[in-house]
Amino acid sequence: MRILVVEDDEIAAEYVRKGLMEAGHVVDLAHDGELGLEMAKAADYDALVLDRMLPKRDGLSLLRALREDGDATPVLILSALGEVDQKVEGLRAGGDDYLAKPYSFTELLARVEAIGRRSDPTAAVTKLKAGDLEMDLLARTVRRAGQNILLQPREFRLLECLMRHTGKVVTRTMLLEKVWDYHFDPQTNVIDVHISRLRAKIDKDFDLPILHTVRGAGYRLQV
Amino acid sequence: MFASVRRLFNNTIFRLSMIAASLFAFSSLVVLGYIYVATVSVEIINIDNRLKQELDEIEAMYLEKGGDYTNKQIIHRMRPGQGTMYVYVHNNDFTSNIAFKPQLDGEPERGRPFQFVYNATNDTNPNAQAQIHRARARARFMGRTGYILVARDVELIMTTAERVTRALLISIAIALSLGLISGIYVSRRFARRVDAFNKLATDIRAGDLKRRAPRDHSGDELDDLAGHLNEMLDHIDRLMQAMRYAGDSIAHDLRSPLTRLQTRLEGASAAVKDKASRTVLLEASDDASQLLRTFEAVLRIARLETGERREMLVALDPRALLEDIAELYGPSCEEAGHVFRLEIEGKHQLRADRGLLSQAVSNLVENAIKYTPKGGGIILSLRKVKSGRTEISVTDTGPGIPAGDRGRVKERFVRLEESRTAPGSGLGLALVDAVADLHRAQLELSDGNPSEEHPLVGLRAALIFPKFKRS
Secondary structure: EEEEEOOOOEEEHHHHHHHHHHHEEEEEEEOHHHHHHHHHHOOOOOOOEEEOEEEEOHHHHHHHHHHOOOOOOOOOEOOOOOOOHHHHHHHHHHOOEEEEOOOOHHHHHHHHHOOOOOOOOOOOOOOEEEEEEEOOOOOOOEEOOEEEEEHHHHHHHHHHHHHOOOOOOOHHHHHHHHHHHOOOOOOHHHHHHHHHHHHHHHOOOOOOEEEEEOOOOEEEEOO | OHHHHHHHOOOOOHHHHHHHHHHHHHHHHHHHHHHHHHHHHHHHHHHHHHHHHHHHHHHHHHHHHHHHHHHHHHHHHHHOOOEEEEEEEEEEEEOOOOOOOOOOOOOOHHHOOOEEEEEEEOOOOOOOOOOOOOEEEEEEEHHHHHHEEEEOOOOHHHHHHHHHHHHHHHHHHHHHHOOOOOOOOHHHHHHHHHHHHHHHHHHHHHOOOOOOOOOOOOHHHHHHHHHOOOOHHHHHHHHHHHHHHHHHHHHHHHHHHHHHHHHHHHHHHHHHOOHHHHHHHHHHHHHHHHHHHOOOOOOOHHHOOOHHHHOOOOOHHHHHHHHHHHHHHHHHHHHHHOOEEEEEOOOOEEEEEEHHHHHHHHHHHHHHHOOOOOEEEEEEEEEEEEEEEEEEEEOOOOOOOHHHHHOOHHHOOOOOHOOOOOOOOOOOHHHEEEEEEHHOEEEEEOOOOOOOOOOOOOOOEEEEOOOOOOH
8 A cells, every 4th residue: 555654753753654664565754744735635645644743734634624625545543642532533524543642553554454445444345255254244144164153243243343354453452442332441351352252153163263363463364 | 489589588689779779768758758848838837827917917906996897807808819718707797708617616716727628619600510628727716706717728739739749659659669670680680690600610610611601791790700700711721721732742742752662662572583582572562551551541530530521421321331341341251250240220321421431330340350369250230229320330259448448549559459469550440430520420439248159358339320310
């Protein structure tokens, strides 16, 4: 993906750039809001990583200007202001996801890849597929290798979230946000317990495991 | 009714306006009295004096010239247009120009002026409507058998006086009732404005710093007061914002380098091949995250304590919220070897923030999981307690908290000796308490329900919400 990172902290921006490039993306940097807006308008990016507090023009104002211009490039907002209401404010201004500082780079990478243009998790599909695992979103059924798998509603949503990002890391925080709609970090391994239950249903009786744990990051559905 | 009248009399402005109305009524009465004396009384005294003068003249005439002469003179005086009325009785003579024979009842002896009524109709027209007039008279004996009475019509003076009096009395009555009405009106208005100030103070104290006193720009004292209050509130608001801005800036400034530190450690750990070094780097990275999480939790509590988010509370059914929490934590409880139960009694509605309340309840559940020895029981319960208040509680079979420490553990960074070894920052209950405060709920800690199976005291942490009010 071609990604524009708008961040005034040059060291942080450089780290993000390096990390994203290592993950196989093309990255441009802008260190203030004005330049960021110019660059976003000039080129066709697949995703934008946008800091909220920027010199010359703050992140939300940049985002609004972009949206008013009819530009629908997916945007991940970064901010030290991690409160839920500010998150809501950011999403309302047209952001696609919101990540509060401090974040780990894996979290940022997972989220950027999740919103990026080439993977559209909100696309109106009715069937999801990952190897021999199939999910019918209308009939609410899951089959693996032609065998029906019964899931609880929450397990279904958990699997749906993972399948929409097949091949990519989905972090625990992302799961908690997208599946449970909670925006806080639990102190316990609560997500792991749910994942291990899901794993028992979709992996246990089959030869090839497809639900993997990525150490220090989260989970990945990989065929 | 009685209460509202009492409230009215407790109102300063109403009392002041009543005093003003009473003073006005009293001074009107004084003015009325003065007008009466200055017009009617003076006039009557003049008439009385003139009547006395005339009687003196006639008496002198009688004593000098005798009864017949006097009679003639009186008849002479009775010419039309003179305005004086006479009654003269002497021996068998009776001379009068009034169609009335006054009952004298000893008046001549006393010689005092007196009042009587007579028919003032003109004699020449017998069909005319009788006109009863008042007259002022004096009488005096003439010799043994006779007397003389002189009188003057005072009807005009008296009716004028009566009219003026009536008008003044009515105007006093009107002034009093207008005073009462305007007193009620003004005092209500005043009470409303003062109530607005009281409500403002309550709201501000509750954390709604955006509220301002209503102004009508009339420039009166209350409006001035409102203006000054608003300026003061603006000032406080600016200070608060400056403080928040400073906090945010610190958060921004500190988190960025800490994030970099963490990212560097993370990156380094991925690059290092040596397993031992990598473990150290990963642990350092985890420590950095823990540091940042603690910092964030402190900021979060500080923000909650301003009460700003109270206006964002919405009516919700806690049942669904607890079912979600139970669904999230049930498996973790089972994994830790505990029996987990969700108990819901009755219908409930709360004014709450789903995210914050979920976090508070999940903190309580996580505490229960953390401190309860394997094989314990955890109960998440929703029920009504006294006076229709809703209570959400988490009861465990862990070691509990000694009664003396229950207030202390709600403070930031307070961790009991027994739990020092367990992971945690000592901010969990402080956050729950701050969330409770935001919801105007109470966080109550008490003993659990020890039993044969679970001999430990246990802890029962309950959030008790105020009665739901439709807004």
